[in-house]
Amino acid sequence: MTAMHVLNVVLWSVQGFLALFFFAASVPKLTHRGLEQWVGFAELPSVEVTFIGVMEMLGAVGLVVPMATGILPWLTPLAAIGLAINVLMAAGFHLRADERLNAFETMLWASIATLVAIGRWQLVSSHDQPPPAWLLITALAVLVPSAIVNVVILLRRAPSQSPRLEGAR
Numbered sequence: 554m555t556a557m558h559v560l561n562v563v564l565w566s567v568q569g570f571l572a573l574f575f576f577a578a579s580v581p582k583l584t585h586r587g588l589e590q591w592v593g594f595a596e597l598p599s600v601e602v603t604f605i606g607v608m609e610m611l612g613a614v615g616l617v618v619p620m621a622t623g624i625l626p627w628l629t630p631l632a633a634i635g636l637a638i639n640v641l642m643a644a645g646f647h648l649r650a651d652e653r654l655n656a657f658e659t660m661l662w663a664s665i666a667t668l669v670a671i672g673r674w675q676l677v678s679s680h681d682q683p684p685p686a687w688l689l690i691t692a693l694a695v696l697v698p699s700a701i702v703n704v705v706i707l708l709r710r711a712p713s714q715s716p717r718l719e720g721a722r
Contacts, residue, residue: 560672563672564669564672564673567665567668567669568616568617568620568629568633568669568673569617571613571616571633571636571662571665571666571669572613572614572616572617573613574613574662575609575610575612575613575616575636576609576610576613578609579605579606579607579609579610579613580606581606582594582602582603582605582606582609583603583606583607583610585599585602585603588602605639608635608639609636609639611632612632612633612635612636612639613636614632615628615629615631615632615633615635616629616632616633616636616669617629619632620673626673627674629669629673630669630670630671630673630674631670633666633667633669633670633673634666634667634670636666637662637663637664637666637667637670638663640659640660640662640663640666641659641660641663643659644656644659644660644663647659
């Protein structure tokens, strides 16, 4: 297996997971059901909550469809950047609510989306050239600990608490 093939498999796996995650995170914002569990949404106007949901839905689609179809594949890294910015803004809600662990988790989601953006931009711009080794090493160095930390955070939440997607958004 070439480094390019390995990176492509890793990126597709992460993109699929992120797309499902952001799709699921967008549904409550679009339906306005269950938002009381999420930090900061009670303070936002309904239109803004809907806008965030639409952007997450479009970002989820953008993570997969352009690259999978080959139609405007450069939209995939842009969607990943948009989602990274979105979750970094969500970290602000957590910091303001003194939820440091949730803010840290949210920043990990942003780092994963950023790596998808970098990896996909590298593959889109270089076509058949193999990616530099640092890209694969960096991706694995961030993705593996991020996944472990996110799982630990989810498992440490009290069973009576439903996992708040906003904490990972």
